[in-house]
Amino acid sequence: MNVKFQTLGDEALLINFEQKIDEQINGQVHLLTQGLEEKRIAGVKYLTPAYCSLVIAFDKKQISFEQLVSLTNSLLDTSNVSTFQLRKLYIPVCYDRLFALDMQEVVSQTKLTASEIVKAHTAHPFKTYMIGFLPGFPYLGKLPKELECVRKANPRLKIPKGAVGLAGLQTGIYPQESPGGWQIIGNTPVDLVGQDGNNSFLFKVGDEISFYSISKSKYESILEGQKNGSFNWKNVYE
């Protein structure tokens, strides 16, 4: 496989795959990430997989740049890396005007109606290409071409927790209140972080996410269900 190794300082290695947003290339990134994790290499501090690159941060007292390059090459060469586990998740989104803060702007950019936008957003599952920006923030793609829209010229100072947004050919969810420039078209009541009382994250890279539209009252009941523990998390996974 054709990858390029670069240094990111003296304690991190950058592995660049072909530089484009592509499901297959992203799949290779995640296969390699998983392969490296399974090896539990002493001296590897953390991994940061992205669309078409992977950063390996390491402790140079324990392992060298060259050792990591050769380990990575051997993983890339062998086909016996365990197959990537595909998970499918189903995320309820309320696209009500109350939550769809930028629907008007998206309507004018895409020339679609609000209901066509919702239909296009819920029609096909999206792939989790990477997680970043905020803890648990998933970068999902690719959007169908007709939903493509540019980020807000002036980012909002406050985007509410659970907001579902569009940017370019990507869609994502804000796991917590934050400033941000994505075009907001709805909100999910489902917690992306710490949902089972622990510090777990709902999404993993590689997950396939399908959105479905819910009413305001369903939104409220899911919110309430998570608070009192009656929400059935199985609904998200099947």
Place this chain on the structure above:
Amino acid sequence: MNLFWKARKMEALIGKTCMSKQVNFQFLKPGFNTLVVDNRTQGYQKFGVPIGGAMDSVAAEKANWLVGNKSEESLLEITLSGPQIIFKEKSQIALTGADISPEINEKKVEMYETIMVSKGELLTFGKILNGCRAYLSVRGQWIDKNGIKEEGSLLNRLNRIKIKPIQPLTSIRKGERPKIKYNPLVVNVLKGPEYDILPPETINTLFLSKFTLLPDSNRMGYRLIPSLSPIKKSIISSGVVPGTLQITEDGFPILLMKDAPVTGGYTRALNVLSKDLSKLGQLKPGDSLRFVLAGTSRID
């Protein structure tokens, strides 16, 4: 950015300590920006969690050593102005990093050595004499290990911290006090992944200018002036690490620090060598630095 973790953490601290009798110390004043930090790497970066940890990790490790704690034990990071802390138990503590004129019961105390504190004594700080961040270690095991990010909690008035006592040290430890007065700080760097796309005038400016920290510099990153020529090219979001110097499309240089997001889409021009990263933690807005290219981009 880290408010989420801060909020969670504060709940955890208050919740646990109120139920317990073993409160070791309590804040009468929180100070400007006092945080619980540690040097653990928990590997949550693939979920987008910042690396975190002490900005001056060398000073933090030294503080833990001075009280005989493990190097990854939690401790307090105190920025620019100090808190007021009342000790509820006899403790062994140490202070390292920036000199913020620490006093116990209004008597000056030495930094870089083990300090014995009696029950009821009050630790206060005064004028900042050098650096930006001081570290306060307290001998024992800090409670609240359940948080995903134990560190990063902004402390509040009335917060109490509980520490499981361990056998006190029988003798005082002393450490060498590093010089932390440098203007400008000379920072060794390697070429970043996108160095080769930089125009020659940008490269000249990077290595010939003195860069100064703007007021909105913080644990996420240092915004620097002078600015550079705009860069029309952005990259597909990819990993960054503390010490990465990014240049935005408008030409603004940002030096990423411990609480930076783990990915970014700006040009990665330079990366600071790990040995110089902790020194950067002692810079405050208005301080300046210079970049020096360290040999080739190959590493030892």
